[in-house]
Structures are given as C-alpha cells and as structure tokens.
Amino acid sequence: MFRDTHDGDCPSYMAEYSRKQEALDYHEHPKPGKLGISVTKPFSTYGELSLAYTPGVAEPVKAIRDNPEDAYRYTSKGNLVAVISNGTAVLGLGNTGALASKPVMEGKAVLFKKFADVDVFDIEVDADSVEAMIDTVKRIAPTFGGINLEDIGAPACFEVENALIEALDIPVFHDDQHGTAIIVGAGLINALELQGKTLADAKIVCMGAGAAAIASMDLLIEMGAARENIYMCDSRGVIHDGRDDLSKYKAKFATTTDKRTVDDAMAIADVFIGLSGPDTVSKQQIGLMPAKPVVFALSNPNPEITPEDTRSVRDDLIMATGRSDYPNQINNVLGFPYIFRGALDVRAKRINMPMCVAAARAMGELARREVPQTVLEAHDKDALAFGPDYIIPSPFDPRLIDFIPPAVAAAAIETGVARSDTPSHYPQPAIDINDQ
Ligand SMILES: NC(=O)C1=CN([C@@H]2O[C@H](COP(=O)(O)OP(=O)(O)OC[C@H]3O[C@@H](n4cnc5c(N)ncnc54)[C@H](OP(=O)(O)O)[C@@H]3O)[C@@H](O)[C@H]2O)C=CC1
Ligand SMILES: CC(=O)C(=O)O
Numbered sequence: 001m002f003r004d005t006h007d008g009d010c011p012s013y014m015a016e017y018s019r020k021q022e023a024l025d026y027h028e029h030p031k032p033g034k035l036g037i038s039v040t041k042p043f044s045t046y047g048e049l050s051l052a053y054t055p056g057v058a059e060p061v062k063a064i065r066d067n068p069e070d071a072y073r074y075t076s077k078g079n080l081v082a083v084i085s086n087g088t089a090v091l092g093l094g095n096t097g098a099l100a101s102k103p104v105m106e107g108k109a110v111l112f113k114k115f116a117d118v119d120v121f122d123i124e125v126d127a128d129s130v131e132a133m134i135d136t137v138k139r140i141a142p143t144f145g146g147i148n149l150e151d152i153g154a155p156a157c158f159e160v161e162n163a164l165i166e167a168l169d170i171p172v173f174h175d176d177q178h179g180t181a182i183i184v185g186a187g188l189i190n191a192l193e194l195q196g197k198t199l200a201d202a203k204i205v206c207m208g209a210g211a212a213a214i215a216s217m218d219l220l221i222e223m224g225a226a227r228e229n230i231y232m233c234d235s236r237g238v239i240h241d242g243r244d245d246l247s248k249y250k251a252k253f254a255t256t257t258d259k260r261t262v263d264d265a266m267a268i269a270d271v272f273i274g275l276s277g278p279d280t281v282s283k284q285q286i287g288l289m290p291a292k293p294v295v296f297a298l299s300n301p302n303p304e305i306t307p308e309d310t311r312s313v314r315d316d317l318i319m320a321t322g323r324s325d326y327p328n329q330i331n332n333v334l335g336f337p338y339i340f341r342g343a344l345d346v347r348a349k350r351i352n353m354p355m356c357v358a359a360a361r362a363m364g365e366l367a368r369r370e371v372p373q374t375v376l377e378a379h380d381k382d383a384l385a386f387g388p389d390y391i392i393p394s395p396f397d398p399r400l401i402d403f404i405p406p407a408v409a410a411a412a413i414e415t416g417v418a419r420s421d422t423p424s425h426y427p428q429p430a431i432d433i434n435d436q
C-alpha cells in the first residue's frame with residue numbers, strides 16, 4: 001500500500017523501487033487498465049435482444065429525434081461524463097502527450113464512479129491546437145451529460161474551457177482549475193482559522209501561474225482574499241506590474257510591489273500555495289515565512305517541498321500536499337465526483353462560481369464534524385479530529401455525498417442554471433448557501 005512511508009525517514013531506494021513496481025503491477029493485473037463497461041438491462045433472451053437492439057431500439061431513437069430531451073430518459077447521457085485530456089499538463093509531469101495521460105483519466109473515472117456513481121468515458125485527444133481540441137469536444141458532446149476537462153495546460157485550458165462553456169448546454173468544468181480551487185478554498189479557510197489568521201488579511205504566495213494556480217486565486221478572492229495580498233510566481237519569479245511578458249491571464253495578478261524574487265515574497269507570506277511542479281521551494285524559503293504559516297505543496301506526484309523538509313526547519317506550520325500518503329490531502333478528488341453529482345442531478349446548464357463556493361464551504365464544514373469510524377479504519381488510525389493534521393475531510397468520508405451535491409444543487413437552483421428540481425432523496429444542505 002502507498003501509505004505511511006513518510007512517518008519516519010525518506011523511503012530508501014529499494015522501498016521507492018518496490019512502490020513503483022507495485023503501481024505498475026496494480027495497473028497491469030489481472031486485466032490491463034482500471035475500467036470496464038457494464039450492461040444495465042437484462043440481456044439473455046431473444047426478446048431482450050429485440051428490445052436492446054433492433055427492432056426495439058428504433059423506438060427511443062424516434063423519441064429522441066422528435067424530442068432531444070428524451071435522451072435523458074432513454075439513454076445513459078444524464079449520468080455520463082467525459083473525462084477529456086490532450087495530455088499537455090499531466091499531474092506535475094508536464095506534456096506527456098495524450099496517450100500517456102490515459103492512466104490518470106482512467107483513475108479519474110474510477111473516482112467518479114466509486115465516490116459518486118457517475119459513469120465516465122475517458123477520452124484522450126491528440127489535438128495539436130486549441131481549435132482542434134474545441135472542435136473535437138463539441139462534436140462528441142451529444143453523448144454526455146457533462147464534460148470534465150483534465151490536465152490541459154495553461155493558457156490553452158482557459159480558451160478551450162471558455163469556448164466550450166459558450167457553445168454547449170451541459171456543464172463543462174476544467175477540474176485542474178475549479179476542482180483544485182474548491183479544495184484549496186476549503187482547506188485554507190480551516191487552516192488559517194487554526195493558525196489564528198483570516199483569509200481577508202493573509203498574504204499569499206502562489207507558486208505557479210497556470211490552470212490550477214489562477215483558478216485557485218480567483219476562488220480565494222471570491223471567498224474573501226485581497227487581490228493585493230496575492231504574490232503569484234511563475235518560472236520567472238514574482239508577477240508584478242513592471243513585467244511585459246505576461247499573458248492576459250497572468251496579468252490579472254500583476255501586483256504593484258517591490259517584491260521581485262520568491263525570497264522577497266516568502267518573507268511576508270502567511271500562506272504558500274504550490275501549484276507548479278516538484279521542488280520549486282526550498283527549506284530556506286519556508287524558513288523565511290512569518291510565524292504560524294500555512295504551506296500547501298500541491299504538485300503531484302511530487303510536491304514543491306516535502307513535509308519532512310518543512311518540519312526540519314520549523315514546527316509552527318500547517319502543511320498539506322496533494323498526496324494520499326501524508327495527512328491533509330488537498331486534492332481535487334474531494335471535489336469533481338460530488339460537484340458533477342450535484343450538477344447532473346439538477347441538470348445544471350453549467351457549473352458557476354456560486355456552485356464552486358458552496359462546494360468549498362460544505363467541504364470545509366465537514367472537516368469540522370466528528371470523524372466516523374469508517375474513515376478511521378480507512379486511515380488505520382484510532383483517532384482523527386479537526387486540527388493541524390486534519391483540515392480537510394478524508395476522500396473516504398462517506399458523508400461527502402450528503403454534504404457536497406446538495407450544496408452544489410442548491411446553488412445551481414438559486415442561480416437559475418438548474419433545469420430540474422432537487423431530487424427527493426437529497427438531504428437538506430449542511431450549509432446555508434445564501435450565507436456566502
Ligand atoms: N493537488 C491537486 O489537486 C492538484 C495539483 N495540481 C498540480 O499543480 C501543478 C500545476 O498544474 P497545472 O496548473 O494544471 O499546470 P500548468 O501547466 O497550467 O501550470 C504550471 C505552472 O507552474 C509554473 N512553474 C513550473 N515550474 C516552476 C518553477 N520552477 N517555479 C515557479 N513556477 C513554475 C509554470 O510557470 P510558467 O507559467 O512560467 O511556465 C506554470 O505557471 C502540477 O504539479 C499539478 O500536479 C494541479 C491540479 C490539482
Ligand atoms: C490532481 C490533479 O488533477 C493533478 O495533479 O493534475
């Protein structure tokens with residue numbers, strides 16, 4: 001199992017080798033890959049053959065031809081999401097190409113299904129331009145109730161997502177942007193409170209200025225952070241208004257400041273959020289931060305800095321990574337299954353900012369509740385409680401499905417993007433979505 005290897009020293013070379021082999025074996029055996037297709041209707045007689053296929057299948061075809069909404073009634077469209085990548089920003093591994101992104105996209109499909117019973121086709125697209133990507137997704141969109149874009153690098157991801165939202169009447173959601181942002185928002189509110197700080201006053205260094213970074217900072221501003229307190233850094237250092245090499249997306253975060261280097265910014269930062277790549281911040285830089293900092297090193301699979309390294313220089317910080325083998329996993333796995341569940345259940349036309357904020361607030365609230373036995377067992381712990389090592393719910397918390405989809409659905413209805421009512425089996429939202 002990929003867990004508890006970081007409680008003590010760094011894993012040895014042999015342990016690292018065996019972890020890699022274990023991952024390859026998991027994917028290879030007993031059948032290559034992580035997904036299959038299952039049939040949902042009885043299918044063992046001639047009668048059933050004639051219903052599932054010709055002649056019976058012609059009836060739903062004619063119904064949908066005459067009323068496209070009937071696709072939600074007679075096909076799997078309403079519960080089917082496309083997880084689509086062009087492989088240009090796969091985890092923190094960079095541009096691996098479309099084919100090599102497939103294990104990640106299959107993994108996302110597993111999480112959609114296991115956590116929220118959403119069916120997924122993973123689709124890896126060899127698209128050599130933004131236009132080709134947009135065109136491909138538009139053409140296959142009729143199959144799906146929603147589109148989850150994944151691991152598409154900036155700035156292309158912004159153009160692809162915006163064009164598709166405009167063109168399609170189903171939710172289009174770039175998970176690395178908004179999925180990540182929601183978990184960052186939930187975790188940061190809780191971590192800052194534990195450190196005795198507020199989002200409104202916190203000075204934030206965001207390492208990375210791509211898809212995840214820009215959307216996360218947008219959501220934090222929506223939740224109360226001050227734009228002028230954000231120091232976004234790309235591979236050339238602090239993004240400031242004296243730079244003339246910024247895309248329009250980065251330029252939104254160009255602050256008027258005399259800070260030029262990461263060291264300059266870290267010396268005043270209450271919060272470090274890494275959404276860049278491995279090893280992009282040093283122990284010395286973490287040491288520069290004022291008392292009681294929050295450090296989210298979220299690059300996958302290898303963080304900007306490890307918890308072992310941060311703890312070797314200070315013990316007053318709250319730390320999170322994107323990985324499941326350290327405490328505090330800030331990873332979009334907590335978001336996308338449930339956000340789509342809520343959006344699909346009310347047939348939302350899109351996933352808007354209030355739906356994202358509602359998801360973040362519901363998730364943050366859940367971390368404060370008593371931790372159930374099933375979660376303790378999944379983590380092999382005797383006790384877990386809201387605190388520095390538990391700022392965000394576990395992905396194995398069975399209450400996520402009761403907390404997040406109702407909040408998302410309520411926000412969709414409230415903002416007029418839902419096309420159907422709250423399902424009757426939904427519990428009352430655990431948060432008041434008007435109290436944002
Ligand atoms: N934990 C989670 O849930 C998630 C984590 N992530 C992680 O976030 C990272 C970025 O993903 P994504 O936004 O999709 O990718 P993008 O390709 O869109 O953005 C990458 C950004 O990282 C910056 N960067 C790269 N190297 C450095 C460096 N040495 N110093 C400062 N900035 C650097 C790039 O700078 P420049 O603009 O100059 O090229 C770019 O702005 C990945 O590691 C990914 O695993 C992403 C989504 C979810
Ligand atoms: C978690 C995720 O989506 C990423 O690292 O890209």
Ligand SMILES: [Mg+2]
Nearest residue numbers: 091150151176
């Ligand atoms: Mg991703």
